[in-house]
Amino acid sequence: MRPRGILVLSLVALSLVAATAACGLNVNTALPFEVRPGSIRPVPELAGVEITVGSKDFTEQIILGYIAELALEAAGADAVDLTNISGSNSSRYALLDGQVDLQWEYTGTGWLSYLGQDKPIPEEKAQYDAVSRADLKQNGIVWLPYSAVNNTYAFATTESYAAEHDLRTNSDMTRFLAQNPDEAVFCVETEFASRPDGMPGVRRTYGFQVRTTKTFGTGAIYSAVAGGTCNFGEVFTTDGRIAGLNLRVLADDKKFFPQYNAAVTMRKEFLDQHPRIADVMAPVSAALNNKEIIELNKKVDVDGGDPSKVARDWMIAKGFIT
Structure with a gap:
């Protein structure tokens, strides 16, 4: 021993x-x-x-x-x-x-x-x-x-972007993107892009537009959203970078995420x-x-x-x- x-x-x-x-x-x-x-x-x-x-x-x-x-x-x-x-x-x-x-x-x-x-x-x-x-x-x-x-999934954007467009929930995001499809730029990790409890399923549930999807390692998504590389990013609800980078988590109002x-x-x-x-x-x-x-x-x-x-x-x- x-x-x-x-x-x-x-x-x-x-x-x-x-x-x-x-x-x-x-x-x-x-x-x-x-x-x-x-x-x-x-x-x-x-x-x-x-x-x-x-x-x-x-x-x-x-x-x-x-x-x-x-x-x-x-x-x-x-x-x-x-x-x-x-x-x-x-x-x-x-x-x-x-x-x-x-x-x-x-x-x-x-x-x-x-x-x-x-x-x-x-x-x-x-x-x-x-x-x-x-x-x-x-x-x-x-x-x-x-x-x-x-530690479930969510979408987040910057506090300033969310305030400008009055975004609080995924349904708010869906309505906004229907009117502004060029804004539908998402950052997600590779695994989330294909897994059933990720992007395919949440898109079916909410019906939101996607113009561009960019894949990153998990840690890079937060800074990519904060820096404007994408308007919306996949995040984990317990991640410390949400507070540290002043991001707003959009509520999963249809309770899709497990x-x-x-x-x-x-x-x-x-x-x-x-x-x-x-x-x-x-x-x-x-x-x-x-x-x-x-x-x-x-x-x-x-x-x-x-x-x-x-x-x-x-x-x-x-x-x-x-």
């Missing part, structure tokens, strides 16, 4: 580099943080247990991944960092294939993208219950209790071997909500903070670790 509280890679973890290379995954460098127990107390059953934590490749996911690693370290486990996996499908495969033992996922993504459903469920708990039942039955994936973090509550997901066989992981993660999940995660995201994407340090500072502030 490695020194308590320091997130370093064991020799076993280093061997994962070769195993994951074929899928484009890389075990990340260690976090030089000493993690001591706070309200999360050492769990004898988890002492020295190696748990690989994954995440997708955007800020919120990386922060959540580090939060999980810090919690597990405080409980006595040896956390291996496999955050920042490129793309939802790759991160999902890593979990199913056993390259990752634990990662945060979103209920809407699980229901629509992984389970192939075409109709989201509007209510948070009902959506969580449906995806957790189906994913366990079909794929052996357990969803731990969901958090209040609901619920995207964040929850810890694990393979049932791994959780059955180490059931106390659920106890460790429960209070952390309960402490998270949109207000908390927006501020954490802002500290990275607006203020330039390091995701691992932002996660550490939040865990300390909440008393989970010392």
Whole structure:
């Protein structure tokens, strides 16, 4: 067992580099943080247990991944960092294939993208219950209790543009673009442009015009909208750059976009071997909500903070670790 509280890679973890290379995954460098127990107390059953934590490749996911690693370290486990996996499908495969033992996922993504459903469920708990039942039955994936973090999609524009054209909802945008089709310039990420809960579906629901679609990496969309490269951009409702760049999120008044509550997901066989992981993660999940995660995201994407340090500072502030 490695020194308590320091997130370093064991020799076993280093061997994962070769195993994951074929899928484009890389075990990340260690976090030089000493993690001591706070309200999360050492769990004898988890002492020295190696748990690989994954995440997708955007800020919120990386922060959540580090939060999980810090919690597990405080409980006595040896956390291996496999955050920042490129793309939802790759991160999902890593979990199913056993390259990752634990990662945060979103209920809407699980229901629509992984389970192939075409109709989201509007209510948070009902959506969580449906995806957790189906994913366990079909794929052996357990969803731990969901958090209040609901990172769904939305369209945003600048506050000045919205005020000038009296835009508050997607229906307002649709009416405006019907009268001003040359203004229908959208910035979206590549995945959103084609996924069923993205651009194709929302266009069918609202019927708005699109003159030009520009694709960007997720992080570039916010500055592209703020800088006038496009008039409307796909955003995530918990992203800190919304406040930092003075953007206005348009309300999804027809309730098209699904619920995207964040929850810890694990393979049932791994959780059955180490059931106390659920106890460790429960209070952390309960402490998270949109207000908390927006501020954490802002500290990275607006203020330039390091995701691992932002996660550490939040865990300390909440008393989970010392």
